[in-house]
Amino acid sequence: MSLLEVRNLRKAYGALKVTDDLDLTVEEGEIHAIIGPNGAGKSTLIAQLSGESLSDGGSVRFADAEMMGMAMHRRVRAGISRSFQITSILPGFTALENVATAVQARTGSSFRFFSPVDQENRLNDQALEALDRVGIADRAFFRAGSLSHGEKRQLELAIALATRPRLLLLDEPLAGTSGQEAERLVEVMHSLRGQVTLVLIEHDMAAVFSLADRVSVLVYGQIIATGPPDIIRADPKVRQAYLGEESAGAGDVAD
Amino acid sequence: MRIIPTRAWAATALFTAFAILPFLADALDDSYLVVIATRIIAYAIAALALDLILGYGGLVSFGHAAYLGIGAYSVAILSRAGITDLGLHLAAAIAGAAIFATITGAISLRTKGIYFIMITLAFAQMGYFFFVSLSAYGGDDGVTLAQRSTLFGQPVLESDRALYYTAFALLLGLYLLAVAITRSRFGRVLTGTRENPVRMRAIGFSPFRYQLTAFVISGCMAAVAGVMLANQTNYVSPAFMDWHRSGELVVMVVFGGVGNLLGAVAGATVALLLEEWLSILTEHWPLLFGVILVMVVLYSRDGLSGLFRRRT
Ligand SMILES: Nc1ncnc2c1ncn2[C@@H]1O[C@H](COP(=O)(O)OP(=O)(O)O)[C@@H](O)[C@H]1O
Ligand SMILES: [Mg+2]
Numbered sequence: 001m002s003l004l005e006v007r008n009l010r011k012a013y014g015a016l017k018v019t020d021d022l023d024l025t026v027e028e029g030e031i032h033a034i035i036g037p038n039g040a041g042k043s044t045l046i047a048q049l050s051g052e053s054l055s056d057g058g059s060v061r062f063a064d065a066e067m068m069g070m071a072m073h074r075r076v077r078a079g080i081s082r083s084f085q086i087t088s089i090l091p092g093f094t095a096l097e098n099v100a101t102a103v104q105a106r107t108g109s110s111f112r113f114f115s116p117v118d119q120e121n122r123l124n125d126q127a128l129e130a131l132d133r134v135g136i137a138d139r140a141f142f143r144a145g146s147l148s149h150g151e152k153r154q155l156e157l158a159i160a161l162a163t164r165p166r167l168l169l170l171d172e173p174l175a176g177t178s179g180q181e182a183e184r185l186v187e188v189m190h191s192l193r194g195q196v197t198l199v200l201i202e203h204d205m206a207a208v209f210s211l212a213d214r215v216s217v218l219v220y221g222q223i224i225a226t227g228p229p230d231i232i233r234a235d236p237k238v239r240q241a242y243l244g245e246e247s248a249g250a251g252d253v254a255d
Numbered sequence: 256m257r258i259i260p261t262r263a264w265a266a267t268a269l270f271t272a273f274a275i276l277p278f279l280a281d282a283l284d285d286s287y288l289v290v291i292a293t294r295i296i297a298y299a300i301a302a303l304a305l306d307l308i309l310g311y312g313g314l315v316s317f318g319h320a321a322y323l324g325i326g327a328y329s330v331a332i333l334s335r336a337g338i339t340d341l342g343l344h345l346a347a348a349i350a351g352a353a354i355f356a357t358i359t360g361a362i363s364l365r366t367k368g369i370y371f372i373m374i375t376l377a378f379a380q381m382g383y384f385f386f387v388s389l390s391a392y393g394g395d396d397g398v399t400l401a402q403r404s405t406l407f408g409q410p411v412l413e414s415d416r417a418l419y420y421t422a423f424a425l426l427l428g429l430y431l432l433a434v435a436i437t438r439s440r441f442g443r444v445l446t447g448t449r450e451n452p453v454r455m456r457a458i459g460f461s462p463f464r465y466q467l468t469a470f471v472i473s474g475c476m477a478a479v480a481g482v483m484l485a486n487q488t489n490y491v492s493p494a495f496m497d498w499h500r501s502g503e504l505v506v507m508v509v510f511g512g513v514g515n516l517l518g519a520v521a522g523a524t525v526a527l528l529l530e531e532w533l534s535i536l537t538e539h540w541p542l543l544f545g546v547i548l549v550m551v552v553l554y555s556r557d558g559l560s561g562l563f564r565r566r567t
Pocket of ligand 1: 042
């Protein structure tokens with residue numbers, strides 16, 4: 001049984017079929033990249049898988065349980081976590097509080113009204129660990145809203161990791177990060193191999209081809225090809241539909 | 256979270272001032288001061304309650320006067336039935352508020368922003384007209400209370416000073432409770448839903464349950480204010496639930512500074528003192544008050560609290 005099995009998934013905005021009878025299978029433990037041109041429906045797919053937006057039809061089976069109709073916060077508890085293409089953090093909280101809140105969500109009740117949460121060392125320790133993992137432990141006590149764009153991306157990954165997902169959906173985690181920050185994030189994703197199943201949407205082809213076990217190509221709401229990076233790179237259908245139109249020579253992208 | 260380092264000091268100063276006020280009134284031979292101060296404290300409790308959801312939850316309730324009314328009518332209705340104990344008045348007020356807040360909150364929280372503001376206002380208006388139609392309790396005119404609530408069967412609250420200190424003790428207790436709540440696990444989730452509800456969902460929280468709980472806690476606290484207000488005025492009418500009054504509570508919170516609890520207390524205090532003083536100076540005092548409000552909020556986005564914060 002695969003960890004994630006998506007069948008005939010559909011979603012339309014008016015006449016626009018953004019997810020068009022989409023099938024996708026993700027194996028436990030793999031890093032599965034999804035590439036495709038802008039507007040292909042990648043973010044919409046993530047939104048549908050995470051439960052942020054409703055699907056028009058189809059089925060999403062995760063760890064043998066049907067997720068369709070399940071609210072986002074329940075899917076998180078079932079083990080699906082995500083990052084957003086447009087950074088989504090709690091800007092008025094410190095970086096540490098951002099992550100500690102995620103730890104809190106899976107450890108014990110949050111209907112506790114009297115003891116100060118900032119003195120719960122178990123939350124803070126785990127939060128600090130996650131910050132350290134993504135490389136921004138030194139920013140723990142900074143307001144999240146005051147961090148640089150790249151640091152916010154790192155923070156968002158730490159938040160997602162702190163929920164201890166089985167399946168992590170990352171929507172363009174490298175977008176807008178500096179070279180050094182991107183390197184660090186790629187390193188972190190490498191280190192997740194075998195621990196977390198990763199669905200990675202990314203435009204940075206170097207990162208995709210170095211990280212992914214398998215790549216799926218999404219065009220106009222449909223997966224037109226799935227396979228190991230080398231096969232995908234060589235697939236004429238893919239070169240035509242996607243790699244070719246992104247840059248002058250497909251070879252550049254594939255380097 | 257956003258704890259102002261000076262808040263503990265400011266709170267100590269403000270509450271100490273409240274504690275010694277009756278002695279000051281004695282020294283000045285001005286017993287009216289204690290009466291005004293009791294009214295101020297009742298509003299401070301209500302403003303504190305509102306700030307809990309407005310400042311921390313981002314929920315702008317424009318119907319919080321409803322809870323003043325529920326608290327006040329609890330006193331009127333129980334007293335009429337021969338039940339005069341303050342503890343029972345408070346219990347009834349809190350129970351009534353919890354029911355009203357649970358029902359109206361569950362519906363209102365389905366909406367956001369301006370719609371939330373309008374729907375909370377609409378529910379409060381329904382409460383207003385309900386009591387207007389309650390002819391047994393004077394309808395529009397309301398009822399005069401025969402006596403104040405009793406404590407352990409004794410009419411101790413007939414003394415203005417005893418009533419004042421009772422209200423003060425409630426304010427202090429509720430303030431400390433509210434501070435604890437905002438620093439707790441629950442408080443962090445509530446604040447998180449204000450910061451970014453989608454992010455909160457994406458880490459596994461459903462904002463609704465936490466928002467509704469906060470809404471109910473806030474309503475219950477505001478109902479306590481209504482009980483004190485009824486005792487202070489010895490008179491209960493639907494005017495307690497007037498939408499003007501809901502608006503005044505919002506003004507007090509914004510004036511004092513949203514989202515730090517003490518600002519709400521300070522906002523209620525300064526707003527009512529200004530009302531007292533300005534209304535002596537001119538009958539156009541609301542205009543004057545408006546000007547002051549605009550200036551404070553323009554000068555400091557955090558209201559009065561912001562004026563006291565060290566600039567960095
Ligand atoms: N809420 C929405 N309402 C209408 N159209 C939308 C909405 N969200 C996305 N779309 C459209 O759906 C298509 C796919 O968008 P998206 O999933 O963001 O693509 P990608 O992430 O692959 O760039 C785009 O054409 C976009 O304009
Ligand atoms: Mg996208």
